[in-house]
Amino acid sequence: MTVPTAVSRGPVFMFAERVFGRTSAVPLSRQAADDERAEAAKAEAWDLVRAAQDGDSSAFGRLYDRYVDVVYRYVLFRLGDRDLAEDVTSETFLRALRRITSVSYQGRDVGAWFVTIARNLVLDHVKSSRFKLEVVTDEVTEPGSAPFSVGATAQAGPEQEAMFRATRAELLRCVAELGDDQRECIVLRFLQGLSVAETAEIMNRNEGAIKALQHRAVRRLAQLLPTGLR
Numbered sequence: 001m002t003v004p005t006a007v008s009r010g011p012v013f014m015f016a017e018r019v020f021g022r023t024s025a026v027p028l029s030r031q032a033a034d035d036e037r038a039e040a041a042k043a044e045a046w047d048l049v050r051a052a053q054d055g056d057s058s059a060f061g062r063l064y065d066r067y068v069d070v071v072y073r074y075v076l077f078r079l080g081d082r083d084l085a086e087d088v089t090s091e092t093f094l095r096a097l098r099r100i101t102s103v104s105y106q107g108r109d110v111g112a113w114f115v116t117i118a119r120n121l122v123l124d125h126v127k128s129s130r131f132k133l134e135v136v137t138d139e140v141t142e143p144g145s146a147p148f149s150v151g152a153t154a155q156a157g158p159e160q161e162a163m164f165r166a167t168r169a170e171l172l173r174c175v176a177e178l179g180d181d182q183r184e185c186i187v188l189r190f191l192q193g194l195s196v197a198e199t200a201e202i203m204n205r206n207e208g209a210i211k212a213l214q215h216r217a218v219r220r221l222a223q224l225l226p227t228g229l230r
Helices: 011-019 028-053 057-079 082-102 111-128 151-155 158-176 180-191 196-203 207-224
Strands: none
Touching: 028 057, 028 082, 057 082, 057 111, 057 180, 082 111, 111 196, 158 180, 158 207, 180 196, 180 207, 196 207
16 A cells, blocks of 8 residues: 555544554565465456356356455445435346356456445435435444454453544544545545555546545544544
């Protein structure tokens, strides 16, 4: 992840990394192993896409199992309504199934394609109705569920865990107060764990614009967060 130094070293950014399962300093050996596993998982997902394109319905079912939580949590955070999020998630995969033969490998994880479909459905809903965003933290940041793992908190005591949940909820509340583009960037980069390139593809922007948007979003979070959490 690359952002201007003044932000990447800031406590807000490092807190966001802690909350959403990232660390500010990862040993190179572990990072290499993580990268290798990520590439293997991406390749396996695209193998499933090709099998689904060849008519293997069970392959699409495995894609659904792999990405349904990611899509659901993204939609839930954007809309704040569980029932509506379930409907939009279902429609996302129905559309994906109908369009499965049109997707081709472009170097990114296939999950970004599912999120793009979900994002378009969310935008359609926002245009056609009025709703108030409500952050549902229990499901949006379920501990231990990729990509929302909380790392060291698994070994934390009940007091530390309660404090962590409270601060995480406060950060999410502040994220909900960001402007639409900034919130979208933070959700995709931190909650969904997507790369700058994948986020740029979904938001129809270039990578430089996404880095600048992320920079502004993190600075805004620093202003919104209570003093004790900065």
